[in-house]
Amino acid sequence: MIYGFFGSIPGCPHNRGNHALRGNGKTLSLTFIGYLDAQRGRHVISNYKTSFSEYVPVEEIARMVVEENVRDTTILITEMQVYLNSLGVNSGDLKEFIGSVVGQSRKRNTDIHYDTQRYGDIHPRLRVQTDRAFLPRKFHRDGEPCSLDRCEEEHIIYLFQHDPYLNDEVIRLNAGAFTDLYNTDEIIAVPKKKPKRRKKEV
Numbered sequence: 001m002i003y004g005f006f007g008s009i010p011g012c013p014h015n016r017g018n019h020a021l022r023g024n025g026k027t028l029s030l031t032f033i034g035y036l037d038a039q040r041g042r043h044v045i046s047n048y049k050t051s052f053s054e055y056v057p058v059e060e061i062a063r064m065v066v067e068e069n070v071r072d073t074t075i076l077i078t079e080m081q082v083y084l085n086s087l088g089v090n091s092g093d094l095k096e097f098i099g100s101v102v103g104q105s106r107k108r109n110t111d112i113h114y115d116t117q118r119y120g121d122i123h124p125r126l127r128v129q130t131d132r133a134f135l136p137r138k139f140h141r142d143g144e145p146c147s148l149d150r151c152e153e154e155h156i157i158y159l160f161q162h163d164p165y166l167n168d169e170v171i172r173l174n175a176g177a178f179t180d181l182y183n184t185d186e187i188i189a190v191p192k193k194k195p196k197r198r199k200k201e202v
């Protein structure tokens with residue numbers, strides 16, 4: 001399966017209202033889903049550090065996926081668009097990577113979960129193959145949506161499913177209960193600059 005966790009999805013009914021644009025809990029939700037897999041005894045790898053997964057740089061994860069060198073594993077990729085962008089728009093590398101992600105997720109008992117800020121940042125080829133698209137929203141204990149990017153109040157993350165569409169949230173996460181799973185300040189998903197392999201066709 002491929003799961004996507006998004007910061008915003010234009011046009012989605014769940015997107016309505018005055019919610020914080022950033023910090024909506026997408027990485028927490030991604031991490032939580034991975035954590036559940038780890039609890040079930042699954043091997044989990046991620047391109048950021050967590051308390052339960054094996055850290056593997058995103059370029060290495062991509063290589064493993066393309067070479068089909070991964071099985072029985074849950075893969076967590078935060079800020080997926082950074083890696084996709086590094087491959088170039090519509091490049092052969094990009095198509096190969098997306099094709100491999102899709103292929104791998106359909107066999108060998110591999111699940112790939114990613115988060116990204118905007119729905120439109122994910123290449124349509126990958127988006128249509130994403131089995132579940134989630135839009136987390138941050139609420140306060142009193143049920144009011146949180147509209148601040150930085151806010152010290154307690155938060156409950158409502159995980160809404162945009163595709164296939166479900167009206168009610170599928171999970172409510174007490175954000176404070178899972179802050180030990182990963183260090184939000186430590187997330188670095190920027191891939192190394194890669195020399196351009198393909199010249200622009202003239």
Ligand SMILES: [Zn+2]
Binds near residue numbers: 139148151153154
């Ligand atoms: Zn708040």
